[in-house]
Amino acid sequence: MRKIAFTPGTRSLSYLFNDLTDVFKFRASEKLPVSRSEKLSWTDISAAKKEEVNARIPSEWLIPEDLLPPTSQTKVDDFVATSGFFTEGEIKITASSATDITANIVAGTWTAEEVTKAFCKSAAVSHQLVNSLTYTQFPEAITAAKELDEEFSKTGKPRGPLHGVPVSLKDNINIKGAPSTIGFVAYANEKEEKNSYLVDLLVELGAIIYVKTNVPTAMMMAETVNNIFGTTTNPLNRKLTPGGSSGGESALIASYGSPLGVGTDIGGSLRLPASTTGLFTVRFSGNRLPNFDFKAGMPGQEAIVSVQGPIARTLDDVILYSKSIIDSEPWFKDPKLYPIPWREIQLPQKLKFAIIWDDGYVRVTPPIQRALETTVAKLKNSGHEVVEWDNKPIGKVYNLLRRLFTADGGKTIRSQLEKGEEPAPKFMDNFLQSQEIGVYDVWQLQRERNQIWKEWLDQWNEIEGLDGIIMAAAPYISAKHSKYTHAGYTGLFNLLDYSVAVFPCGVIGDRDIDVRKADEPPELNDVDKATREEYDPNEIHGLPVGLQLIGRKLQEEKVLAMVGRVLEAVNAI
Incomplete structure (x- = not known):
């Protein structure tokens, strides 16, 4: 049997189905044809899981050889619209927002079935181009869509505000019978016994x-x-990363394989992916959106809480998802949630923002600097007030973040790696080389965290009438693979537990404009130096810049409303 290793952007996938033998068929169903004494290596498990995902792609959704972009073609986000592999109807559906999808289904323009089929096909194509998926249930989804159409035909009423919207899920959200690998070989073939509550809720919402x-x-x-x-x-740009940890979501949505996705954020895991791909997202403060039964990489670590949230191509879709979930009163099912209903916000005509130009540790690259300067200028032109924010306290936050995340000495992550007998990824060194500390020391760290909360609250209150803060989501738009070395711009607000949205600010990277200046200030440290040296204006050419808009704790509705107001300013003629 000829061995075939599928890699996105190669021809291997199209031949896979001609060469599948019973061995691979058994592997795809997890009935591995090995003797009881033989134990699969992690590389065997990996190969089988990749084949399992690929084998569930129908042959008619495999990209024909003459249409498959060569590996040298970096831009593939326009493949659905320009390749000729999709019908005009499919192109229109997959380019639509979640808000418009529901409206068109309810109006009778589309059916849930044809919408679902279009997105199943585009998700399959996205995977072939950028390796975005870990699990698919295309037949089950199409069946569910047909049942939704039958229900709508009988009742004349949509099931809920997300009626007919295909929603993609980050790997750590449990679907009954499917693995939630969270990137560990040990969980590659462990099927979850039940859905996460959110999954059932989303189905209830349509x-x-x-x-x-x-x-x-x-x-x-x-x-x-x-x-x-x-x-x-x-x-x-396939030479660059879509961010993490919700990078599969951002890559899928940016390649039009999903209209609306759900991810999580513990250090920027929603905001970084959104910022690298021109998408919208919001990081809720802890205990507003349900996630208590998601699978965690470091279960029990709650000094910095992980939160779930939406990622989409429009602000309206982020609001639609957020309001739909909160209106369902999830605090009756998730024991950690605050019973805070959705609040309608009336903003004043003129807003007051503070600007953070950089974090004092790694300075921003040229397109980010230009985006900040342009956004500030347009806000002022629209009558809003912008003041400076003192970034000196940020260094204290970074030091505490590292110590809190590694308080167990990497024991939790190490045990999961050892269970799967897989090598530790290089980026895990900070965790695996740390020293475990005791309960007393953890309590002292949490006391320090609480004091930082108070210091930031005081600093905010010292600026009379301050509505929000604007800051870059990262010092760069994106980075080469293995070179995304600084996530502090987002992690800062995880420790503070502030409400934060990311939005594309209208500035696009330009190789002719966004060049390094001859009179740059001295490097701050080795990471800052490496960031400057790695920067290549050619790689970010044409990529949108995402910025963060930060509000006080539990002010998600106001933050999203302020994003709308900022977009009015930056889009004003």
Whole structure:
């Protein structure tokens, strides 16, 4: 039997189905044809899992050889619209927002079935181009869509505000009977016994669940790579990362394989992916959106809480998802949630923002600097007030973040790596080389965290009438694989537990404008130096810049409303 290793952007997948033998068929169903005494290596498990995902792609959705972009073609986010592999109807559906999808289905323009089929096909194509998926249930999704159409035909009423919307899920959200690998070989073939509550809730709201998406090992990296499924690439430039840990989501949505996705964020895991791919997202403060039964990379670590949230191509879709979940009163099912209903916000005509130009540790690259300067100028032109924020306290936060995340000495992550007998990824060194500390020391760290909370609250209150803060999501738009070395711009607000949105600010990277200046200030440290040296204006050419808008704790509705107001300013003629 000829061995075939599928890698995105090669011809191997199209031949896979001609060469599948009973061995691979058994592997895809997890009935591995090995003797009881023989134990599969992690590389065997990885190969089988990749084949399992690929084998579930129908042959008619395999990209024909004459249409398959060569590996040298870096931009593939326009493949659905320009390749000729999709019908005009499919192109229109997959380019639509979740908000418009529901409206068209309810109006009778589309059916949930044809919408679901279109997105199943585009998700399959996305995977072939950027390696975005870890699990698919295309037949089940199409069946669910047909049942939704039958229900709508009988009742004349949509099931809920997400009626007919295909929703993609990050790998750590449990679907009954499917693995939640969270990037560990040990969990590659462990089927979850029940759905996460959110999955059942989404179905109640009318959504169609159809795929799960790739994550880095333990979901603790600003890129998306693991020993099972490999590396997910950025469809805007496949030489670059789509961020992490919700990078499979951002890559899928940016390549039009999903209209709306759900991810999680513990250090920027929603905001970094959104910023690298021109998408919208919001990081809720802890205990507003349900996630208590998601699979965690470091279960029990709650000094810095992980939160779930939406990622989409429009602000309206982020609001639609957020309001739909909160309106369902999830605090009656998730024991950690605050019973805070959705609040309608009336903003003043003129807002007051503070600007953080950089974090004092790694300075921003030229396109990010230009985006900040342009956004500030346009806000002022629209009558809003912008003041400076003192970034000196940020260094204290970074030091505490590292100590809190490694308080167990890497024991949790190490045990999961050892269970799967897989090598430790290089990016896990900070965890695996740390020293475990005792309960007393953890309590002292949490006291320090609480004091930092108070210091930031005082600093905010000292600026009279301050509505929000604007800051870059990262010092760069994106980075080469293995070179995304600084996630502090987002992690800062995880420790503070602030409400934060990321939005594309309208500035696009330009190789002719966004060049390094001859009079740059001295490097701050080795990471700052490496960031400057790695910067290549050619790689970011044409890529959108995402910025963060930060509000106070539990002010998600206001933050999203302020993003709308900022977009009015930056889009004003």
